[in-house]
Amino acid sequence: MQRTRDEDYDYLYKIVLVGEAAVGKTHLLSRYIKGTLPKNPTSTIGVEFATRTVPLETGGTVKAQIWDTAGQERYRAITSAHYRRAVGALLVYDVTNEKSFQAVRRWMEELRDHAEPDIVIMLVGNKIDLCDRNAEVRKITRAEGEKFAKEHGLMFEETSAITVVKVKEAFEELLQKIYNVKAQSGVGMGKETGINRLAANLNAEKRSGGMCC
Known part of the structure; x- marks a missing residue:
């Protein structure tokens, strides 16, 4: 059977956006998927969902x-459940907020506890546009972010959803890395049965509630 245009893909990867509240996860996703920022930005409640x-x-x-997962503690049980079958993650912090960077280790450990064993994680320092306007607001240097990423086997990028710096690159470098990891292991390389099974599982999760978009 011929696939529709929307189904014309070879691999299906589940990616999660994690990090503290207000680090800009929803802005990054909206900029990447829609090319715009959210019109009425509010804190994510539970989990939101998009595809590209x-x-x-x-x-x-x-x-x-x-x-896109909520960063507030009260949603932790909901969001951690949605890490299942995730093969990649953008772990986001705000370069002007030291507490958001301090929380990165805990988020990383949660991902590795609940997602796929070979999950590929990119550490993302967001809101660098604020530093362009006033260098003194930066609390976490690029070198500090790179050091943490190197120590823990993470990819690394700095981004701005406002000025669109490295947003596309962050998502697509992550996707390419996931493909490379899967290619090396020989797992999940375009087998149609695997794609259909993952799609069915993800659709079931979406129907179970707590989803929008």
Whole structure:
């Protein structure tokens, strides 16, 4: 059976956005998916969901299912449940907020406890546009972010959803890295049965409640 245009992809990857509240996760997702910022930005409640089909540099096409999770403690039980079957994550902190960077270790440990064993994580320092306007507001240097990422085997990027700096690159470098990891292990390389099974599982999660978008 011929697939529809919306189904024209070779690989299906579940990605999660995690980090403290107000670090800009929803802005990053909106900028990447829609090319705009949210019109009426509010704190994410539970989990929100979006998709984008992306061609890989190495050939083939990925359908990324991206789940934006709430950063507030009261939603922790809800959000951690949605880490299941995630093969990639953007772990976001605010470069002007030291507490958000201090929380990165806890978020990383939660991901590694609940997501796929080989999950690929990119550490993302967001809101660098604020530093461009006033360098004194920066609390976490790029070197500090890179050091933490290197020590824990994470990818690293600094972004701005406002000025669109490195937003596309962050998402798509993560997707390419996931593909490379899967290619090396020989797991999940475009087998249609695997794609259909993951799609069914994710659709079931979406129907179970707490989802929008």
